Amino acid sequence: MNTSASCVAALRGVSKRYGRVQALNDIDLEVRPGELLAALGPNGAGKSTSIALLLGLIRPDRGRAELFGLDPQRIEARRRIGVMLQSAVLPLTLRVRELLRLTASYYPSPRSLADSATLAGIEDLLDRPYGKLSGGQQRRVQFALALCGRPQLLFLDEPTVGMDIDARQRLWAAMRALVGEGYAVVLTTHYLEEAEALADRVSVMAQGRVIHEGTVDDLRARVAVKRIRCVTSLSSDQVLAWPHVSEVQQRDRCLHIATPEAETVVRQLLAADADLRDLEVQRAGLAEAFTELTRDAEAARTDDEREVA
Numbered sequence: 001m002n003t004s005a006s007c008v009a010a011l012r013g014v015s016k017r018y019g020r021v022q023a024l025n026d027i028d029l030e031v032r033p034g035e036l037l038a039a040l041g042p043n044g045a046g047k048s049t050s051i052a053l054l055l056g057l058i059r060p061d062r063g064r065a066e067l068f069g070l071d072p073q074r075i076e077a078r079r080r081i082g083v084m085l086q087s088a089v090l091p092l093t094l095r096v097r098e099l100l101r102l103t104a105s106y107y108p109s110p111r112s113l114a115d116s117a118t119l120a121g122i123e124d125l126l127d128r129p130y131g132k133l134s135g136g137q138q139r140r141v142q143f144a145l146a147l148c149g150r151p152q153l154l155f156l157d158e159p160t161v162g163m164d165i166d167a168r169q170r171l172w173a174a175m176r177a178l179v180g181e182g183y184a185v186v187l188t189t190h191y192l193e194e195a196e197a198l199a200d201r202v203s204v205m206a207q208g209r210v211i212h213e214g215t216v217d218d219l220r221a222r223v224a225v226k227r228i229r230c231v232t233s234l235s236s237d238q239v240l241a242w243p244h245v246s247e248v249q250q251r252d253r254c255l256h257i258a259t260p261e262a263e264t265v266v267r268q269l270l271a272a273d274a275d276l277r278d279l280e281v282q283r284a285g286l287a288e289a290f291t292e293l294t295r296d297a298e299a300a301r302t303d304d305e306r307e308v309a
């Protein structure tokens with residue numbers, strides 16, 4: 001088999017068009033063993049299309065999709081993956097226990113039913129018909145079905161949508177446990193705190209391209225802005241007039257300052273107000289980095305369109 005140890009799934013130079021929509025434009029994406037890769041991006045960025053290509057549900061117009069070094073439609077490759085898609089359609093009358101048994105039977109060495117149920121937190125749902133479960137409970141069952149075959153690679157497409165906080169925390173713990181056991185996970189999510197909490201690597205997509213790939217820290221580091229918070233007698237207008245200060249807000253008796261030059265501004269604050277207190281400096285969060293990156297991509301596209309016109 002042609003499986004490279006450094007890669008369990010890949011898109012190589014892949015383009016995909018639906019009619020007039022260029023869904024993917026020359027995409028490269030690699031999933032490595034034992035990592036959780038989060039695919040992030042605004043609606044329509046191309047995340048689901050990328051997953052559908054890796055699952056062999058659709059074919060690329062150009063380039064190649066690989067699963068364990070094989071064509072994703074090959075049964076040897078498919079037996080090594082577990083999938084939880086947004087569009088899961090399952091027989092409503094089957095009980096959860098029956099669904100789990102049936103799905104596990106497709107795999108060569110599945111987990112025990114009890115083990116899968118515990119990992120997904122559905123021990124109390126096993127005897128219920130799937131169709132009678134709430135939306136969040138159905139998502140938990142879909143997660144159990146995705147992992148029951150002991151797959152080496154799990155695709156989880158927005159898995160925690162509709163889950164309450166407790167169920168989400170359990171699913172996060174289960175994902176961490178699976179990655180700890182050496183499984184690879186591809187996760188798409190719009191919850192940036194989910195990617196921040198779980199991802200070894202993030203791939204940010206916009207308009208059918210990968211616009212950033214790296215660790216969560218790499219992504220944060222791309223945003224130069226830092227946030228300073230303090231209690232001071234200085235007014236927001238005063239501070240806004242200083243060099244390097246991009247934004248100032250007065251909230252909850254604190255001044256909130258955004259700047260790419262935190263050290264310079266902190267020195268100036270301390271010099272201007274001897275009574276300044278409760279000083280905090282924070283780097284950008286993933287959400288800010290994501291917003292900035294995707295806004296830049298949108299602006300670049302608008303410029304390109306202007307040039308073409």
Ligand SMILES: Nc1ncnc2c1ncn2[C@@H]1O[C@H](COP(=O)(O)OP(=O)(O)OP(=O)(O)O)[C@@H](O)[C@H]1O
Nearest residue numbers: 018021022023041042043044045046047048049050
């Ligand atoms: N079957 C289809 N027919 C026509 N256009 C499609 C089809 N599937 C996707 N598209 C288009 O391709 C582009 C990429 O869609 P895709 O579903 O991959 O995005 P996404 O990043 O998963 O979005 P979301 O976050 O909303 O799920 C979008 O412009 C979408 O409208």
